[in-house]
Amino acid sequence: MPAGAPVDPRGPRFAAVITTVVLAVVLLTGWWPLLAAQTAVFALGAFAGLRVAPYAVLYRVLLAPRLPATTEREDAAPLRFAQAVGFAFGLVGTVGYALGVPVLGLVATAFALFAAFLNAAFDFCLGCEVYPLLRRVTPRTGRA
Template sequence: MSAEASVDPRGPRFAAAITTVVLAIVLVSGWWPLLAFQTVVFALGAFGGLRMAPYSVLYRVLIAPRLRPTTEREDAAPLRFAQGVGFGFALVGVVGYVTGIPAVALTATAFALLAAFLNAAFDFCLGCEVYPLLRRVTPRDKRA
């Protein structure tokens, strides 16, 4: 089992809380460079792995050492998928801001904010819930 096969579930919730604040600031201010930064954060988590994601690093270095250890673990694959979905919405938001289409920018950013808020406030990872549904309907290679 790889080091990233499972994670402390408090880490993704911490990351979702930071993401919620970042995306709320973007929606209120319209400052798209901050959304571009968040897009990079999502990309690192989705494509580089959760250990590379900046908010995960903050959690591991600053928060986790101050908490009691937990035996509870969460599969990393759905979390990476959720980061990929966040990346997609954030990227569309950045493109909307840069091209001067505020309706696209605001809508995409609001969807990303909603998903992050659900995770931060209610421990409900929307992307994590979609992940197994997509796995069920995606054809798998039978040769393996």
């Protein structure tokens, strides 16, 4: 599946709900191995693709067959970018907690939680909104 192949927009929102719960548990407990697992989930979505991301698989197998069909589609590229941003915050948070710098872990996790919550509660993907802005200011190479 190409990086920008369209996806059912309900899947990423479902993933955001699970992510919100996971990150809230991490903030409440400081249990960094759970944050490390969430960071791996972000990595799969960002670098391997949304099709193999664990929460996307759960959505496709468990939820999508029970929902009415939709023709609405969303470009995957901004969603993968959002997953990469989540990965960065998750990695910083995991390293912070693991190295005994809990304030770093707490702050990075809180930023990731804020973004996930926006998507879960309000269907507002912060990374998806930043993606086109960065594309405008990033020079494109290899064009004639």
